[in-house]
Amino acid sequence: MSKKRNLVLFIATSLDGYIATKDESLDWLFSVEGEGDNGYSEFYDTVETVLIGKKTYDWIMRHETEEFPYKNKECYVFTRSTVEDTEDVSFINGDIASFINQLKSQEGKNIWIVGGGELLQTFIKEKLVDEIILTVAPTIIGNGIPLFREGEYQLDLSLKGTRNFNQFVELHYIVKN
Template sequence: MTNRKLILYIATSLDGFIADESESLEWLLKTEGEGDNGYGGFYETIDTVLLGRRTYDWIMKHENGNFPYKDKKCYVFSKSLKGKNDYVEFMNEDIPAFVKKLKGQEGGDIWIVGGGELLSYFIKERLVDRFIVTFAPALIGRGIPLFKENDIEMDLELKSVRRFNQFAELQYDYKGAPVL
């Protein structure tokens, strides 16, 4: 029996945006953190990365083709791309069934990197076990929201609060998350 968790690990502005209207993270990058702000420790706990197609395309464009998760098993959910490349496998199957299958396998935790559409679906299906959200001291007014408008409620339990200089990380577990 395994206990893999599906984790959202993400940074947001104080007013709840993960990028500005032009998909820039400049507001985030200019914030003074501390070391890697806990990223390295988190990254060691996961062995699988889940991405939406737009997030994957953004990473490939902004990282100049240097895929940052080469040492992890990566899946990109896409309606049009199929197969795999050197870094990712493209998925177009039943998401809840696929995630439940992943959670039932041996291994580390599973990281949902983004994006908003995929995250919204995961929340609606109650697939996210843990939310690790790092707040930057910035109000950007508009942009890409962390959470889309939903008609669901989730009870969360605060597990930890950490400070990395100007960043504040809050970690919540979904109270209703099933134990597999």
């Protein structure tokens, strides 16, 4: 019997719950003193598939000057429009829940929700998220792009563990079913 793959949110947030400023800047995040890569490589090794919303994908493509950062992973970008697949990415514009449940039923490593907030809200509403790993920066930015959008949903969590990476604190939660 094969083990079901987990859908995991691994993301950094400000102490007041924002993933970026209103102008999509992450400068506040990079000004915090971390430790190594703050657990990123360790987490990345547990992942086989990467899920990205189209707005986040477009941001990555504007800001990554080298090569696509998830080149060695199976990568899906969710969009409402029809976009042709690339060498690195397959674009998905169908039924999100059935697509994710199909991915989760396959054997393999974890599935990572890279972002963004709109896609995450859909996953939460559809009860598709299995784990949340938040890395909290000791920064309050006042406003910006929220990690969790306002909506009609509730997610009950169980704390699996905490770690710190110098000034960052990682909170690891399992989603209760």
